[in-house]
Amino acid sequence: MEIGITGLPGSGKTTIFNALTGQEAKINDYAPGLVSHNIGIVNVPDARIDKLSSIFEPKKTIYATVQYIDIGGISGDDTPKELSDVFLNAIRPTDCLLEVIRNYDHPVLGSPDPEKDLKYLDGELIFNDLVVVERRLERIENDKKRGKKPDTEEEALLKTCYKLLTDELPIRSEPEIAANPKLRGYTFLSAKPRLVLVNHEEGEEIKDIFGLSGHLEKELSFYGKIEMELGQLSSEEALEFRKDMGLDERSALDLLVRESYSLLGLISFFTTGKDEVRAWTIRRGDTAYIAANAIHSDIQRGFIRAELISYNDFITSGTMVEAQKKGRLRLEGKEYPVEDGDIINFRFNV
Ligand SMILES: Nc1nc2c(ncn2[C@@H]2O[C@H](COP(=O)(O)OP(=O)(O)OP(=O)(O)O)[C@@H](O)[C@H]2O)c(=O)[nH]1
Ligand SMILES: [Mg+2]
Structure with a gap:
Protein backbone atom coordinates (compact mmCIF):
# COMPACT_ATOMS: atom_id res chain seq x y z
CA MET A 1 0.00 0.00 0.00
CA ASP A 113 -7.87 28.69 8.20
CA PRO A 114 -8.52 24.96 7.77
CA GLU A 115 -11.76 25.33 5.77
CA LYS A 116 -10.11 27.62 3.25
CA ASP A 117 -7.06 25.35 2.90
CA LEU A 118 -9.11 22.20 2.34
CA LYS A 119 -11.25 23.99 -0.23
CA TYR A 120 -8.15 25.21 -1.99
CA LEU A 121 -6.55 21.76 -1.99
CA ASP A 122 -9.75 20.16 -3.32
CA GLY A 123 -9.87 22.83 -6.01
CA GLU A 124 -6.31 22.12 -7.08
CA LEU A 125 -6.87 18.36 -7.42
CA ILE A 126 -10.23 18.83 -9.16
CA PHE A 127 -8.69 21.32 -11.59
CA ASN A 128 -5.90 18.91 -12.51
CA ASP A 129 -8.38 16.07 -13.11
CA LEU A 130 -10.44 18.38 -15.28
CA VAL A 131 -7.40 19.14 -17.43
CA VAL A 132 -7.00 15.39 -18.04
CA VAL A 133 -10.70 14.82 -18.79
CA GLU A 134 -10.90 17.76 -21.18
CA ARG A 135 -7.83 16.62 -23.11
CA ARG A 136 -9.13 13.08 -23.38
CA LEU A 137 -12.60 14.15 -24.52
CA GLU A 138 -11.00 16.41 -27.12
CA ARG A 139 -8.94 13.45 -28.40
CA ILE A 140 -12.06 11.33 -28.61
CA GLU A 141 -13.83 14.04 -30.65
CA ASN A 142 -10.86 14.29 -33.02
CA ASP A 143 -10.75 10.52 -33.39
CA LYS A 144 -14.46 10.48 -34.21
CA LYS A 145 -13.86 13.01 -36.99
CA ARG A 146 -11.27 10.66 -38.42
CA GLY A 147 -13.79 7.83 -38.37
CA LYS A 148 -12.51 6.03 -35.30
CA LYS A 149 -15.20 4.59 -33.03
CA PRO A 150 -14.81 5.61 -29.39
CA ASP A 151 -15.31 3.30 -26.43
CA THR A 152 -18.79 4.64 -25.68
CA GLU A 153 -18.81 3.48 -22.08
CA GLU A 154 -15.54 5.22 -21.37
CA GLU A 155 -16.74 8.35 -23.12
CA ALA A 156 -19.93 8.42 -21.04
CA LEU A 157 -17.92 7.96 -17.84
CA LEU A 158 -15.59 10.79 -18.78
CA LYS A 159 -18.56 13.04 -19.46
CA THR A 160 -19.95 12.23 -16.00
CA CYS A 161 -16.55 13.12 -14.53
CA TYR A 162 -16.55 16.34 -16.55
CA LYS A 163 -19.91 17.30 -15.09
CA LEU A 164 -18.80 16.55 -11.53
CA LEU A 165 -15.51 18.39 -11.87
CA THR A 166 -17.01 21.49 -13.50
CA ASP A 167 -19.47 21.51 -10.58
CA GLU A 168 -16.33 21.56 -8.40
CA LEU A 169 -17.09 18.12 -7.00
CA PRO A 170 -14.38 15.48 -6.57
CA ILE A 171 -14.87 12.24 -8.51
CA ARG A 172 -14.96 10.33 -5.19
CA SER A 173 -18.30 11.98 -4.49
CA GLU A 174 -19.65 9.27 -6.85
CA PRO A 175 -18.01 6.13 -5.43
CA GLU A 176 -19.15 3.88 -8.31
CA ILE A 177 -17.57 6.19 -10.86
CA ALA A 178 -14.41 6.52 -8.76
CA ALA A 179 -14.07 2.71 -8.65
CA ASN A 180 -14.91 2.02 -12.29
CA PRO A 181 -12.14 -0.11 -13.81
CA LYS A 182 -12.46 1.75 -17.13
CA LEU A 183 -11.17 4.89 -15.43
CA ARG A 184 -8.41 3.24 -13.41
CA GLY A 185 -5.73 4.11 -15.96
CA TYR A 186 -6.37 7.83 -15.51
CA LEU A 263 -10.81 3.13 4.04
CA LEU A 264 -9.29 0.96 1.32
CA GLY A 265 -11.12 -2.18 2.45
CA LEU A 266 -7.89 -4.07 3.15
CA ILE A 267 -7.41 -7.04 5.46
CA SER A 268 -4.48 -9.23 6.49
CA PHE A 269 -4.00 -12.95 6.44
CA PHE A 270 -1.04 -14.83 7.84
CA THR A 271 1.26 -17.66 6.91
CA THR A 272 3.22 -19.40 9.64
CA GLY A 273 6.04 -21.90 9.99
CA LYS A 274 9.52 -22.53 11.33
CA ASP A 275 11.09 -20.49 8.52
CA GLU A 276 8.78 -17.55 8.37
CA VAL A 277 5.79 -15.88 9.98
CA ARG A 278 4.34 -13.39 7.60
CA ALA A 279 1.44 -10.97 7.09
CA TRP A 280 -0.12 -10.49 3.66
CA THR A 281 -2.47 -7.75 2.55
CA ILE A 282 -5.53 -8.38 0.38
CA ARG A 283 -8.91 -6.75 -0.19
CA ARG A 284 -11.89 -7.62 1.98
CA GLY A 285 -13.95 -10.20 0.09
CA ASP A 286 -10.99 -11.62 -1.84
CA THR A 287 -11.25 -15.39 -2.22
CA ALA A 288 -8.68 -17.97 -1.18
CA TYR A 289 -7.78 -18.25 -4.87
CA ILE A 290 -6.92 -14.52 -5.06
CA ALA A 291 -5.09 -14.68 -1.74
CA ALA A 292 -2.93 -17.51 -3.09
CA ASN A 293 -1.78 -15.20 -5.86
CA ALA A 294 -0.71 -12.57 -3.32
CA ILE A 295 1.97 -15.07 -2.28
CA HIS A 296 2.92 -16.49 -5.67
CA SER A 297 1.24 -17.07 -9.02
CA ASP A 298 2.39 -20.74 -8.88
CA ILE A 299 0.39 -21.27 -5.68
CA GLN A 300 -2.67 -19.88 -7.42
CA ARG A 301 -2.07 -21.92 -10.57
CA GLY A 302 -1.65 -25.17 -8.67
CA PHE A 303 -4.29 -24.38 -6.03
CA ILE A 304 -5.73 -27.53 -4.43
CA ARG A 305 -7.19 -26.18 -1.20
CA ALA A 306 -6.59 -23.84 1.70
CA GLU A 307 -6.02 -25.31 5.12
CA LEU A 308 -6.88 -22.60 7.59
CA ILE A 309 -7.77 -21.46 11.05
CA SER A 310 -8.75 -18.07 12.38
CA TYR A 311 -6.17 -16.27 14.50
CA ASN A 312 -8.42 -16.35 17.57
CA ASP A 313 -9.14 -20.08 17.26
CA PHE A 314 -5.43 -20.75 16.95
CA ILE A 315 -4.55 -18.69 20.01
CA THR A 316 -7.27 -20.41 22.05
CA SER A 317 -6.01 -23.83 20.95
CA GLY A 318 -2.35 -23.00 21.57
CA THR A 319 -0.85 -25.26 18.89
CA MET A 320 -1.81 -26.49 15.43
CA VAL A 321 -1.96 -30.08 16.71
CA GLU A 322 -4.39 -29.10 19.47
CA ALA A 323 -6.44 -27.03 16.98
CA GLN A 324 -6.69 -30.04 14.69
CA LYS A 325 -7.84 -32.28 17.56
CA LYS A 326 -10.58 -29.79 18.36
CA GLY A 327 -11.62 -29.68 14.72
CA ARG A 328 -10.79 -26.02 14.35
CA LEU A 329 -8.56 -26.49 11.34
CA ARG A 330 -10.70 -26.21 8.23
CA LEU A 331 -10.27 -27.05 4.57
CA GLU A 332 -11.63 -24.48 2.16
CA GLY A 333 -11.83 -24.27 -1.63
CA LYS A 334 -11.02 -21.56 -4.15
CA GLU A 335 -14.20 -19.59 -3.56
CA TYR A 336 -13.82 -19.18 0.21
CA PRO A 337 -13.77 -15.47 1.12
CA VAL A 338 -10.71 -14.98 3.29
CA GLU A 339 -11.32 -13.25 6.61
CA ASP A 340 -9.09 -10.82 8.44
CA GLY A 341 -6.72 -12.81 10.64
CA ASP A 342 -7.02 -16.18 8.87
CA ILE A 343 -3.87 -18.28 9.18
CA ILE A 344 -3.58 -20.14 5.90
CA ASN A 345 -1.54 -23.02 4.58
CA PHE A 346 -2.10 -23.39 0.84
CA ARG A 347 -2.00 -26.90 -0.63
CA PHE A 348 -0.92 -26.65 -4.22
CA ASN A 349 0.60 -28.70 -6.98
CA VAL A 350 2.57 -27.36 -9.94
N1 LIG B 1 2.86 24.49 16.24
C1 LIG B 1 2.96 23.53 15.35
N2 LIG B 1 3.81 23.71 14.34
C2 LIG B 1 3.92 22.74 13.44
C3 LIG B 1 3.19 21.53 13.53
N3 LIG B 1 3.51 20.76 12.48
C4 LIG B 1 4.40 21.46 11.76
N4 LIG B 1 4.66 22.66 12.33
C5 LIG B 1 5.59 23.69 11.87
O1 LIG B 1 5.16 24.18 10.62
C6 LIG B 1 6.28 24.42 9.75
C7 LIG B 1 6.15 23.60 8.48
O2 LIG B 1 6.26 22.23 8.78
P1 LIG B 1 6.66 21.17 7.66
O3 LIG B 1 6.46 19.83 8.23
O4 LIG B 1 7.99 21.50 7.08
O5 LIG B 1 5.53 21.48 6.60
P2 LIG B 1 5.46 21.00 5.08
O6 LIG B 1 4.02 20.88 4.76
O7 LIG B 1 6.30 19.80 4.87
O8 LIG B 1 6.06 22.25 4.32
P3 LIG B 1 6.64 22.33 2.83
O9 LIG B 1 7.46 21.10 2.61
O10 LIG B 1 7.46 23.58 2.84
O11 LIG B 1 5.46 22.44 1.94
C8 LIG B 1 7.53 24.07 10.56
O12 LIG B 1 8.01 25.29 11.12
C9 LIG B 1 6.99 23.14 11.62
O13 LIG B 1 7.77 23.17 12.78
C10 LIG B 1 2.29 21.38 14.64
O14 LIG B 1 1.61 20.34 14.79
N5 LIG B 1 2.23 22.40 15.52
MG1 LIG C 1 7.95 19.46 3.59
Whole structure:
Protein backbone atom coordinates (compact mmCIF):
# COMPACT_ATOMS: atom_id res chain seq x y z
CA MET A 1 0.00 0.00 0.00
CA GLU A 2 1.28 3.41 -0.94
CA ILE A 3 0.01 6.59 0.69
CA GLY A 4 0.72 10.04 -0.74
CA ILE A 5 1.05 12.85 1.80
CA THR A 6 -0.05 16.11 0.27
CA GLY A 7 -1.17 19.54 1.42
CA LEU A 8 -0.41 23.23 1.17
CA PRO A 9 3.09 24.55 1.91
CA GLY A 10 3.78 24.72 5.61
CA SER A 11 0.85 22.48 6.54
CA GLY A 12 3.14 20.00 8.29
CA LYS A 13 3.46 17.28 5.65
CA THR A 14 7.08 16.52 6.42
CA THR A 15 6.41 16.71 10.15
CA ILE A 16 3.71 14.05 9.74
CA PHE A 17 5.93 12.02 7.40
CA ASN A 18 8.63 11.98 10.10
CA ALA A 19 6.06 11.00 12.73
CA LEU A 20 4.96 8.03 10.63
CA THR A 21 8.32 6.80 9.45
CA GLY A 22 10.61 7.78 12.31
CA GLN A 23 12.84 9.49 9.73
CA GLU A 24 14.38 12.91 10.20
CA ALA A 25 13.55 14.49 6.86
CA LYS A 26 14.22 18.21 6.65
CA ILE A 27 11.54 20.51 8.00
CA ASN A 28 11.52 23.43 5.60
CA ASP A 29 11.58 27.06 6.30
CA TYR A 30 8.69 28.32 4.26
CA ALA A 31 9.39 27.29 0.67
CA PRO A 32 6.18 27.28 -1.37
CA GLY A 33 6.22 25.41 -4.64
CA LEU A 34 9.42 23.56 -3.82
CA VAL A 35 9.00 20.10 -5.27
CA SER A 36 10.52 17.63 -2.88
CA HIS A 37 9.85 14.02 -2.07
CA ASN A 38 10.57 11.96 0.95
CA ILE A 39 9.91 8.26 0.76
CA GLY A 40 9.69 5.87 3.68
CA ILE A 41 8.61 2.25 3.95
CA VAL A 42 7.40 1.11 7.34
CA ASN A 43 6.16 -2.12 8.84
CA VAL A 44 2.46 -2.27 9.55
CA PRO A 45 2.27 -2.74 13.31
CA ASP A 46 0.24 -5.87 14.10
CA ALA A 47 0.20 -7.41 17.58
CA ARG A 48 -1.06 -10.67 16.07
CA ILE A 49 2.16 -11.07 14.08
CA ASP A 50 4.20 -10.36 17.21
CA LYS A 51 2.28 -13.08 19.03
CA LEU A 52 2.56 -15.63 16.20
CA SER A 53 6.25 -14.92 15.99
CA SER A 54 6.72 -15.57 19.70
CA ILE A 55 4.92 -18.92 19.28
CA PHE A 56 6.58 -20.21 16.11
CA GLU A 57 10.00 -18.62 16.74
CA PRO A 58 10.63 -18.46 12.96
CA LYS A 59 13.92 -17.50 11.31
CA LYS A 60 12.15 -14.49 9.77
CA THR A 61 9.16 -12.40 10.75
CA ILE A 62 7.77 -10.32 7.93
CA TYR A 63 5.21 -7.62 8.50
CA ALA A 64 3.01 -6.08 5.85
CA THR A 65 4.51 -2.76 4.76
CA VAL A 66 3.16 0.61 3.83
CA GLN A 67 5.02 3.20 1.80
CA TYR A 68 4.59 6.86 2.65
CA ILE A 69 5.60 9.50 0.18
CA ASP A 70 5.70 13.14 1.24
CA ILE A 71 5.01 15.15 -1.87
CA GLY A 72 5.71 18.87 -1.69
CA GLY A 73 5.00 21.16 -4.61
CA ILE A 74 1.48 22.51 -4.42
CA SER A 75 2.04 26.25 -4.64
CA GLY A 76 -0.73 27.50 -2.38
CA ASP A 77 -1.48 30.50 -4.66
CA ASP A 78 -5.05 31.63 -4.90
CA THR A 79 -5.88 30.11 -8.26
CA PRO A 80 -5.47 26.44 -9.10
CA LYS A 81 -2.85 25.62 -11.67
CA GLU A 82 -1.48 22.62 -13.51
CA LEU A 83 0.71 20.56 -11.22
CA SER A 84 4.21 19.67 -12.38
CA ASP A 85 4.96 16.31 -13.96
CA VAL A 86 7.29 15.52 -11.08
CA PHE A 87 4.46 16.05 -8.64
CA LEU A 88 1.96 14.11 -10.73
CA ASN A 89 4.30 11.19 -11.33
CA ALA A 90 4.78 10.89 -7.58
CA ILE A 91 1.13 11.13 -6.63
CA ARG A 92 -0.54 9.14 -9.42
CA PRO A 93 0.55 5.64 -8.31
CA THR A 94 -0.57 6.11 -4.71
CA ASP A 95 -3.55 4.11 -3.37
CA CYS A 96 -4.74 6.75 -0.97
CA LEU A 97 -4.08 10.41 -0.16
CA LEU A 98 -3.23 11.79 3.23
CA GLU A 99 -4.18 15.45 3.00
CA VAL A 100 -2.54 17.49 5.75
CA ILE A 101 -4.39 20.60 6.88
CA ARG A 102 -2.79 23.23 9.12
CA ASN A 103 -4.53 24.26 12.31
CA TYR A 104 -1.66 26.03 14.06
CA ASP A 105 -0.02 29.44 13.82
CA HIS A 106 2.75 29.44 11.25
CA PRO A 107 5.66 31.93 11.50
CA VAL A 108 5.11 33.19 7.92
CA LEU A 109 1.53 32.19 7.09
CA GLY A 110 0.02 33.39 10.35
CA SER A 111 -3.16 32.04 11.86
CA PRO A 112 -4.77 28.94 10.37
CA ASP A 113 -7.87 28.69 8.20
CA PRO A 114 -8.52 24.96 7.77
CA GLU A 115 -11.76 25.33 5.77
CA LYS A 116 -10.11 27.62 3.25
CA ASP A 117 -7.06 25.35 2.90
CA LEU A 118 -9.11 22.20 2.34
CA LYS A 119 -11.25 23.99 -0.23
CA TYR A 120 -8.15 25.21 -1.99
CA LEU A 121 -6.55 21.76 -1.99
CA ASP A 122 -9.75 20.16 -3.32
CA GLY A 123 -9.87 22.83 -6.01
CA GLU A 124 -6.31 22.12 -7.08
CA LEU A 125 -6.87 18.36 -7.42
CA ILE A 126 -10.23 18.83 -9.16
CA PHE A 127 -8.69 21.32 -11.59
CA ASN A 128 -5.90 18.91 -12.51
CA ASP A 129 -8.38 16.07 -13.11
CA LEU A 130 -10.44 18.38 -15.28
CA VAL A 131 -7.40 19.14 -17.43
CA VAL A 132 -7.00 15.39 -18.04
CA VAL A 133 -10.70 14.82 -18.79
CA GLU A 134 -10.90 17.76 -21.18
CA ARG A 135 -7.83 16.62 -23.11
CA ARG A 136 -9.13 13.08 -23.38
CA LEU A 137 -12.60 14.15 -24.52
CA GLU A 138 -11.00 16.41 -27.12
CA ARG A 139 -8.94 13.45 -28.40
CA ILE A 140 -12.06 11.33 -28.61
CA GLU A 141 -13.83 14.04 -30.65
CA ASN A 142 -10.86 14.29 -33.02
CA ASP A 143 -10.75 10.52 -33.39
CA LYS A 144 -14.46 10.48 -34.21
CA LYS A 145 -13.86 13.01 -36.99
CA ARG A 146 -11.27 10.66 -38.42
CA GLY A 147 -13.79 7.83 -38.37
CA LYS A 148 -12.51 6.03 -35.30
CA LYS A 149 -15.20 4.59 -33.03
CA PRO A 150 -14.81 5.61 -29.39
CA ASP A 151 -15.31 3.30 -26.43
CA THR A 152 -18.79 4.64 -25.68
CA GLU A 153 -18.81 3.48 -22.08
CA GLU A 154 -15.54 5.22 -21.37
CA GLU A 155 -16.74 8.35 -23.12
CA ALA A 156 -19.93 8.42 -21.04
CA LEU A 157 -17.92 7.96 -17.84
CA LEU A 158 -15.59 10.79 -18.78
CA LYS A 159 -18.56 13.04 -19.46
CA THR A 160 -19.95 12.23 -16.00
CA CYS A 161 -16.55 13.12 -14.53
CA TYR A 162 -16.55 16.34 -16.55
CA LYS A 163 -19.91 17.30 -15.09
CA LEU A 164 -18.80 16.55 -11.53
CA LEU A 165 -15.51 18.39 -11.87
CA THR A 166 -17.01 21.49 -13.50
CA ASP A 167 -19.47 21.51 -10.58
CA GLU A 168 -16.33 21.56 -8.40
CA LEU A 169 -17.09 18.12 -7.00
CA PRO A 170 -14.38 15.48 -6.57
CA ILE A 171 -14.87 12.24 -8.51
CA ARG A 172 -14.96 10.33 -5.19
CA SER A 173 -18.30 11.98 -4.49
CA GLU A 174 -19.65 9.27 -6.85
CA PRO A 175 -18.01 6.13 -5.43
CA GLU A 176 -19.15 3.88 -8.31
CA ILE A 177 -17.57 6.19 -10.86
CA ALA A 178 -14.41 6.52 -8.76
CA ALA A 179 -14.07 2.71 -8.65
CA ASN A 180 -14.91 2.02 -12.29
CA PRO A 181 -12.14 -0.11 -13.81
CA LYS A 182 -12.46 1.75 -17.13
CA LEU A 183 -11.17 4.89 -15.43
CA ARG A 184 -8.41 3.24 -13.41
CA GLY A 185 -5.73 4.11 -15.96
CA TYR A 186 -6.37 7.83 -15.51
CA THR A 187 -5.43 7.68 -11.81
CA PHE A 188 -7.61 10.70 -11.10
CA LEU A 189 -6.47 12.54 -8.00
CA SER A 190 -9.95 13.46 -6.79
CA ALA A 191 -11.08 9.84 -7.19
CA LYS A 192 -8.59 8.53 -4.66
CA PRO A 193 -9.78 7.66 -1.17
CA ARG A 194 -8.42 10.19 1.27
CA LEU A 195 -7.65 10.73 4.90
CA VAL A 196 -7.84 14.38 5.87
CA LEU A 197 -5.41 14.88 8.70
CA VAL A 198 -5.88 18.07 10.68
CA ASN A 199 -2.63 19.07 12.29
CA HIS A 200 -3.53 20.84 15.53
CA GLU A 201 -1.57 23.21 17.72
CA GLU A 202 -0.35 21.32 20.76
CA GLY A 203 -2.45 22.08 23.81
CA GLU A 204 -5.53 23.02 21.78
CA GLU A 205 -8.48 20.70 22.12
CA ILE A 206 -8.62 18.14 19.34
CA LYS A 207 -11.97 17.92 17.63
CA ASP A 208 -13.27 17.18 14.17
CA ILE A 209 -13.59 20.26 12.01
CA PHE A 210 -14.99 18.89 8.80
CA GLY A 211 -16.93 15.88 10.04
CA LEU A 212 -15.80 13.86 7.03
CA SER A 213 -16.74 10.22 7.23
CA GLY A 214 -17.99 9.37 3.78
CA HIS A 215 -17.44 6.15 1.92
CA LEU A 216 -14.05 7.21 0.61
CA GLU A 217 -12.91 9.80 3.11
CA LYS A 218 -12.26 10.22 6.77
CA GLU A 219 -11.03 13.00 9.04
CA LEU A 220 -8.27 12.46 11.59
CA SER A 221 -6.75 14.81 14.14
CA PHE A 222 -3.18 14.92 15.37
CA TYR A 223 -0.70 17.06 17.22
CA GLY A 224 1.78 16.69 14.38
CA LYS A 225 4.76 18.16 16.12
CA ILE A 226 4.36 16.00 19.22
CA GLU A 227 3.83 12.91 17.07
CA MET A 228 7.06 13.68 15.22
CA GLU A 229 8.97 13.88 18.48
CA LEU A 230 7.39 10.65 19.72
CA GLY A 231 8.21 9.02 16.38
CA GLN A 232 11.91 9.35 17.22
CA LEU A 233 11.55 7.41 20.48
CA SER A 234 11.34 3.68 21.11
CA SER A 235 7.75 2.43 21.29
CA GLU A 236 8.04 1.81 25.06
CA GLU A 237 9.29 5.34 25.72
CA ALA A 238 6.68 6.84 23.42
CA LEU A 239 3.92 4.94 25.21
CA GLU A 240 5.06 6.34 28.58
CA PHE A 241 4.92 9.88 27.18
CA ARG A 242 1.51 9.26 25.66
CA LYS A 243 0.11 8.13 28.98
CA ASP A 244 1.68 11.11 30.80
CA MET A 245 0.25 13.55 28.29
CA GLY A 246 -3.17 11.94 28.21
CA LEU A 247 -2.89 11.20 24.48
CA ASP A 248 -4.41 8.27 22.64
CA GLU A 249 -2.14 5.33 23.45
CA ARG A 250 -1.91 4.25 19.85
CA SER A 251 0.89 5.76 17.80
CA ALA A 252 0.17 7.97 14.79
CA LEU A 253 1.33 5.11 12.59
CA ASP A 254 -0.94 2.63 14.33
CA LEU A 255 -3.98 4.82 13.89
CA LEU A 256 -3.18 5.78 10.35
CA VAL A 257 -2.58 2.25 9.18
CA ARG A 258 -5.82 1.13 10.78
CA GLU A 259 -7.78 3.94 9.15
CA SER A 260 -6.19 3.48 5.75
CA TYR A 261 -6.83 -0.29 5.78
CA SER A 262 -10.43 0.37 6.66
CA LEU A 263 -10.81 3.13 4.04
CA LEU A 264 -9.29 0.96 1.32
CA GLY A 265 -11.12 -2.18 2.45
CA LEU A 266 -7.89 -4.07 3.15
CA ILE A 267 -7.41 -7.04 5.46
CA SER A 268 -4.48 -9.23 6.49
CA PHE A 269 -4.00 -12.95 6.44
CA PHE A 270 -1.04 -14.83 7.84
CA THR A 271 1.26 -17.66 6.91
CA THR A 272 3.22 -19.40 9.64
CA GLY A 273 6.04 -21.90 9.99
CA LYS A 274 9.52 -22.53 11.33
CA ASP A 275 11.09 -20.49 8.52
CA GLU A 276 8.78 -17.55 8.37
CA VAL A 277 5.79 -15.88 9.98
CA ARG A 278 4.34 -13.39 7.60
CA ALA A 279 1.44 -10.97 7.09
CA TRP A 280 -0.12 -10.49 3.66
CA THR A 281 -2.47 -7.75 2.55
CA ILE A 282 -5.53 -8.38 0.38
CA ARG A 283 -8.91 -6.75 -0.19
CA ARG A 284 -11.89 -7.62 1.98
CA GLY A 285 -13.95 -10.20 0.09
CA ASP A 286 -10.99 -11.62 -1.84
CA THR A 287 -11.25 -15.39 -2.22
CA ALA A 288 -8.68 -17.97 -1.18
CA TYR A 289 -7.78 -18.25 -4.87
CA ILE A 290 -6.92 -14.52 -5.06
CA ALA A 291 -5.09 -14.68 -1.74
CA ALA A 292 -2.93 -17.51 -3.09
CA ASN A 293 -1.78 -15.20 -5.86
CA ALA A 294 -0.71 -12.57 -3.32
CA ILE A 295 1.97 -15.07 -2.28
CA HIS A 296 2.92 -16.49 -5.67
CA SER A 297 1.24 -17.07 -9.02
CA ASP A 298 2.39 -20.74 -8.88
CA ILE A 299 0.39 -21.27 -5.68
CA GLN A 300 -2.67 -19.88 -7.42
CA ARG A 301 -2.07 -21.92 -10.57
CA GLY A 302 -1.65 -25.17 -8.67
CA PHE A 303 -4.29 -24.38 -6.03
CA ILE A 304 -5.73 -27.53 -4.43
CA ARG A 305 -7.19 -26.18 -1.20
CA ALA A 306 -6.59 -23.84 1.70
CA GLU A 307 -6.02 -25.31 5.12
CA LEU A 308 -6.88 -22.60 7.59
CA ILE A 309 -7.77 -21.46 11.05
CA SER A 310 -8.75 -18.07 12.38
CA TYR A 311 -6.17 -16.27 14.50
CA ASN A 312 -8.42 -16.35 17.57
CA ASP A 313 -9.14 -20.08 17.26
CA PHE A 314 -5.43 -20.75 16.95
CA ILE A 315 -4.55 -18.69 20.01
CA THR A 316 -7.27 -20.41 22.05
CA SER A 317 -6.01 -23.83 20.95
CA GLY A 318 -2.35 -23.00 21.57
CA THR A 319 -0.85 -25.26 18.89
CA MET A 320 -1.81 -26.49 15.43
CA VAL A 321 -1.96 -30.08 16.71
CA GLU A 322 -4.39 -29.10 19.47
CA ALA A 323 -6.44 -27.03 16.98
CA GLN A 324 -6.69 -30.04 14.69
CA LYS A 325 -7.84 -32.28 17.56
CA LYS A 326 -10.58 -29.79 18.36
CA GLY A 327 -11.62 -29.68 14.72
CA ARG A 328 -10.79 -26.02 14.35
CA LEU A 329 -8.56 -26.49 11.34
CA ARG A 330 -10.70 -26.21 8.23
CA LEU A 331 -10.27 -27.05 4.57
CA GLU A 332 -11.63 -24.48 2.16
CA GLY A 333 -11.83 -24.27 -1.63
CA LYS A 334 -11.02 -21.56 -4.15
CA GLU A 335 -14.20 -19.59 -3.56
CA TYR A 336 -13.82 -19.18 0.21
CA PRO A 337 -13.77 -15.47 1.12
CA VAL A 338 -10.71 -14.98 3.29
CA GLU A 339 -11.32 -13.25 6.61
CA ASP A 340 -9.09 -10.82 8.44
CA GLY A 341 -6.72 -12.81 10.64
CA ASP A 342 -7.02 -16.18 8.87
CA ILE A 343 -3.87 -18.28 9.18
CA ILE A 344 -3.58 -20.14 5.90
CA ASN A 345 -1.54 -23.02 4.58
CA PHE A 346 -2.10 -23.39 0.84
CA ARG A 347 -2.00 -26.90 -0.63
CA PHE A 348 -0.92 -26.65 -4.22
CA ASN A 349 0.60 -28.70 -6.98
CA VAL A 350 2.57 -27.36 -9.94
N1 LIG B 1 2.86 24.49 16.24
C1 LIG B 1 2.96 23.53 15.35
N2 LIG B 1 3.81 23.71 14.34
C2 LIG B 1 3.92 22.74 13.44
C3 LIG B 1 3.19 21.53 13.53
N3 LIG B 1 3.51 20.76 12.48
C4 LIG B 1 4.40 21.46 11.76
N4 LIG B 1 4.66 22.66 12.33
C5 LIG B 1 5.59 23.69 11.87
O1 LIG B 1 5.16 24.18 10.62
C6 LIG B 1 6.28 24.42 9.75
C7 LIG B 1 6.15 23.60 8.48
O2 LIG B 1 6.26 22.23 8.78
P1 LIG B 1 6.66 21.17 7.66
O3 LIG B 1 6.46 19.83 8.23
O4 LIG B 1 7.99 21.50 7.08
O5 LIG B 1 5.53 21.48 6.60
P2 LIG B 1 5.46 21.00 5.08
O6 LIG B 1 4.02 20.88 4.76
O7 LIG B 1 6.30 19.80 4.87
O8 LIG B 1 6.06 22.25 4.32
P3 LIG B 1 6.64 22.33 2.83
O9 LIG B 1 7.46 21.10 2.61
O10 LIG B 1 7.46 23.58 2.84
O11 LIG B 1 5.46 22.44 1.94
C8 LIG B 1 7.53 24.07 10.56
O12 LIG B 1 8.01 25.29 11.12
C9 LIG B 1 6.99 23.14 11.62
O13 LIG B 1 7.77 23.17 12.78
C10 LIG B 1 2.29 21.38 14.64
O14 LIG B 1 1.61 20.34 14.79
N5 LIG B 1 2.23 22.40 15.52
MG1 LIG C 1 7.95 19.46 3.59
